[in-house]
Amino acid sequence: MAVLVYVDNSDGNIPNSSLESVYYASKVAETNQTETIALTIGNIDNSTLEGLGNYGASKVYNVNNESLNDFDSETYTNVVDSAVSKSGAEIIIFPHGYISKSVGPRLSARHKAGFVVAAIALPKTDDGSFVVKRTVYSGKAFADFSITSDKKIIAVQPNTFSPETTTNTASVETLAIDNVADGKTKVLEINKVTDKVPLTEASIVVSGGRGLKGAENWGMLEEMADLLNAATACSKPVADVGWRPHSEHVGQTGLTVRPNLYIAIGISGAIQHLAGVNGSKVIVAINTDAEAPIFKAADYGIIGDAFEVVPKLNAAIKNM
Ligand SMILES: Cc1cc2nc3c(=O)[nH]c(=O)nc-3n(C[C@H](O)[C@H](O)[C@H](O)COP(=O)(O)OP(=O)(O)OC[C@H]3O[C@@H](n4cnc5c(N)ncnc54)[C@H](O)[C@@H]3O)c2cc1C
Numbered sequence: 642m643a644v645l646v647y648v649d650n651s652d653g654n655i656p657n658s659s660l661e662s663v664y665y666a667s668k669v670a671e672t673n674q675t676e677t678i679a680l681t682i683g684n685i686d687n688s689t690l691e692g693l694g695n696y697g698a699s700k701v702y703n704v705n706n707e708s709l710n711d712f713d714s715e716t717y718t719n720v721v722d723s724a725v726s727k728s729g730a731e732i733i734i735f736p737h738g739y740i741s742k743s744v745g746p747r748l749s750a751r752h753k754a755g756f757v758v759a760a761i762a763l764p765k766t767d768d769g770s771f772v773v774k775r776t777v778y779s780g781k782a783f784a785d786f787s788i789t790s791d792k793k794i795i796a797v798q799p800n801t802f803s804p805e806t807t808t809n810t811a812s813v814e815t816l817a818i819d820n821v822a823d824g825k826t827k828v829l830e831i832n833k834v835t836d837k838v839p840l841t842e843a844s845i846v847v848s849g850g851r852g853l854k855g856a857e858n859w860g861m862l863e864e865m866a867d868l869l870n871a872a873t874a875c876s877k878p879v880a881d882v883g884w885r886p887h888s889e890h891v892g893q894t895g896l897t898v899r900p901n902l903y904i905a906i907g908i909s910g911a912i913q914h915l916a917g918v919n920g921s922k923v924i925v926a927i928n929t930d931a932e933a934p935i936f937k938a939a940d941y942g943i944i945g946d947a948f949e950v951v952p953k954l955n956a957a958i959k960n961m
Pocket of ligand 1: 850895930
């Protein structure tokens with residue numbers, strides 16, 4: 642009864658959210674005294690697959706079939722389901738994202754399996770139950786869900802767990818799966834809207850708050866983000882008034898990020914904002930108010946007007 646964890650393939654690379662899920666799965670497997678098997682789809686270097694052992698996987702199933710190059714929820718469900726059968730897994734873990742949102746419910750329906758999305762803690766199993774915590778009501782509350790079915794599915798909230806790594810490597814097995822082309826839909830064309838690094842995966846995030854006064858002033862933040870190969874983010878009120886899309890809103894009710902560098906510009910540092918960013922390795926704050934709470938959370942601070950500081954920083958970065 643292994644724990645099976647689905648691992649995303651992003652052009653041959655494995656996103657952090659998947660590495661965190663492998664680590665999460667290995668902790669669940671440890672409690673259940675079983676092994677962790679990772680499932681990947683598509684072309685990924687063998688050494689990268691073996692490296693999933695660093696995060697706790699003992700084995701990796703890789704399914705590499707041309708008909709799976711484009712994501713299709715139905716065919717991907719067939720593949721995951723085949724891996725569930727082969728591994729005998731009772732617990733299936735996904736990183737919470739578009740694949741967990743589309744494959745997870747199908748799998749759940751097939752197996753009548755309880756499914757908890759956006760889990761923020763390891764399951765509690767002390768009294769024989771299986772309880773998973775997640776946030777609810779847009780992050781205003783936590784809820785504990787008891788999964789009572791034999792099969793259990795969990796999608797792990799990205800940037801919630803910091804994996805501890807080892808030097809272990811995983812064995813890699815190529816899985817041949819026959820029923821992959823059963824989908825009732827077919828991808829005809831994909832038009833990429835952006836090549837920018839996804840916010841939850843970015844190692845640098847340039848984030849703006851209400852101190853920027855309006856949507857028209859975001860050009861200097863976008864310039865900084867381009868120079869640093871960073872993603873842009875914002876505080877909640879900025880998304881609420883429509884200066885930036887809600888997909889960029891970080892904090893208690895938005896996304897959680899954990900980059901190496903988080904640059905907070907014109908953000909006061911309210912506790913609800915910090916809840917989504919305080920896992921960042923280094924926080925730099927730029928704010929006119931020396932008393933702003935963001936400076937307590939920041940590693941480096943510049944007390945100054947963003948409209949003067951940011952263009953100067955951009956010029957300095959260009960010169961580097
Ligand atoms: C239940 C609940 C959930 C919430 N969830 C979230 C969440 O997920 N994320 C989130 O962000 N917020 C959230 N909030 C809102 C949060 O409490 C704050 O109101 C919000 O984070 C403040 O946004 P801000 O820092 O952009 O704006 P403000 O608090 O208005 O701060 C603007 C800052 O800009 C500075 N400033 C002004 N002019 C300049 C300038 N020219 N140069 C530099 N600095 C300047 C000011 O000194 C100030 O510190 C939530 C609130 C509640 C009640």
